[in-house]
Amino acid sequence: MSKEAIKNALATVKYPGFSRDIVSFGLVRSIEFDGGKATVGISVTTSDHSVAAQIRDGVEQALKSVPEIESFDVNVSIAPAKKQAAPGATSGGAPAGIPGVKHVIAVASGKGGVGKSTFSSNLACSLAKQLSAEGKRVGLLDCDIYGPSIPLMMGVSGRPEIEDESIIPIENHGIKIMSMGFLIDEDTPVVWRGPMIQKTISQFINNVKWGELEVIVVDLPPGTGDAQLSLVQTIPLKGAVIVTTPQIAATQVAKRGARMLEKTNVPLLGVAENMSFLEGPDGTPQYIFGEGGGEKTASELEIDLLGKIPLDPRIREAGDQGTPLSISQPDSASAQAFDAIARSLIERINT
Numbered sequence: 001m002s003k004e005a006i007k008n009a010l011a012t013v014k015y016p017g018f019s020r021d022i023v024s025f026g027l028v029r030s031i032e033f034d035g036g037k038a039t040v041g042i043s044v045t046t047s048d049h050s051v052a053a054q055i056r057d058g059v060e061q062a063l064k065s066v067p068e069i070e071s072f073d074v075n076v077s078i079a080p081a082k083k084q085a086a087p088g089a090t091s092g093g094a095p096a097g098i099p100g101v102k103h104v105i106a107v108a109s110g111k112g113g114v115g116k117s118t119f120s121s122n123l124a125c126s127l128a129k130q131l132s133a134e135g136k137r138v139g140l141l142d143c144d145i146y147g148p149s150i151p152l153m154m155g156v157s158g159r160p161e162i163e164d165e166s167i168i169p170i171e172n173h174g175i176k177i178m179s180m181g182f183l184i185d186e187d188t189p190v191v192w193r194g195p196m197i198q199k200t201i202s203q204f205i206n207n208v209k210w211g212e213l214e215v216i217v218v219d220l221p222p223g224t225g226d227a228q229l230s231l232v233q234t235i236p237l238k239g240a241v242i243v244t245t246p247q248i249a250a251t252q253v254a255k256r257g258a259r260m261l262e263k264t265n266v267p268l269l270g271v272a273e274n275m276s277f278l279e280g281p282d283g284t285p286q287y288i289f290g291e292g293g294g295e296k297t298a299s300e301l302e303i304d305l306l307g308k309i310p311l312d313p314r315i316r317e318a319g320d321q322g323t324p325l326s327i328s329q330p331d332s333a334s335a336q337a338f339d340a341i342a343r344s345l346i347e348r349i350n351t
């Protein structure tokens, strides 16, 4: 009886609440088989002991189903959940950091089209404007497998160079940029992209020469499925910002995104409301997408509303032209709304 066969049996055990199994999450630490007895070591990073108990039950059931196994011993060790700990984290709990990178923050949304990529690119630029004064630098990592739009919004294209077997991020507007769009062929069917993500993201973390960076902004794919989950447990996140629109109906969706992050112990840094209002010709705000979604999402999640970004045609135009508004029109009220959120985030990640 090979260890591989036991591993295959363990791969039928799902992590509670997720569709992924404990083997692919990297929870199985050891497998021994001797004289009909299987000994299995599992390490779980969680603050919820019922998760460990459910995994133990699942593992015992799986081992019972293998005829060659006459007896077994299952050792489940629980590592206390740290701030960024995740189900499949390494033995220390949280995923390992990116060398040279101080903080990684994610931008998440429960669904597409709320302006998450627009927000990420402007946020990276606003962070860079403020941090460059201190000689600090910023990176932007586009993990939106379904529609990687950061290259367009940041005005970069082509494929990154490889140096000493490492990928060199493409730089523009003073920001180091990596995107799934640089690596995924536009013709790759979306259904293949999910499975590719884990490997590609590991490469973004381990094989990219980011250099010394104060912060990397990660544009997560929209939604709350397995692809998002793999990402948040692979990337060592300091925290996440939830982007939503002012529509009250969007609150539920935004909260779902936030809950997934909470489940993997990623701290929520706050909510950003995008497309909040359109400034009319006489300066009065028009609430095209309704009002109050940002406040409601923030209060229900018990986190702060970091700010409101206007619905501003210049934001879209600037993105389409490859220079985010934060840089192209830094004195505009919209750019200043991004700047204010960046300032607030700098404070939050340093405390």
Ligand code: ADP
Residues within 6 Å of the ligand: 109, 111, 112, 113, 114, 115, 116, 117, 118, 119, 149, 222, 274, 275, 276, 309, 310, 311, 312, 313, 314, 315, 316, 317, 319, 320
């Ligand atoms: P997501 O990443 O959530 O799918 P995008 O950032 O791609 O969304 O934005 C969707 C569309 O809305 C884009 O065309 C973008 O230019 C536009 N957009 C996003 N935010 C704003 C805004 N505040 N004002 C005007 N247009 C915006």
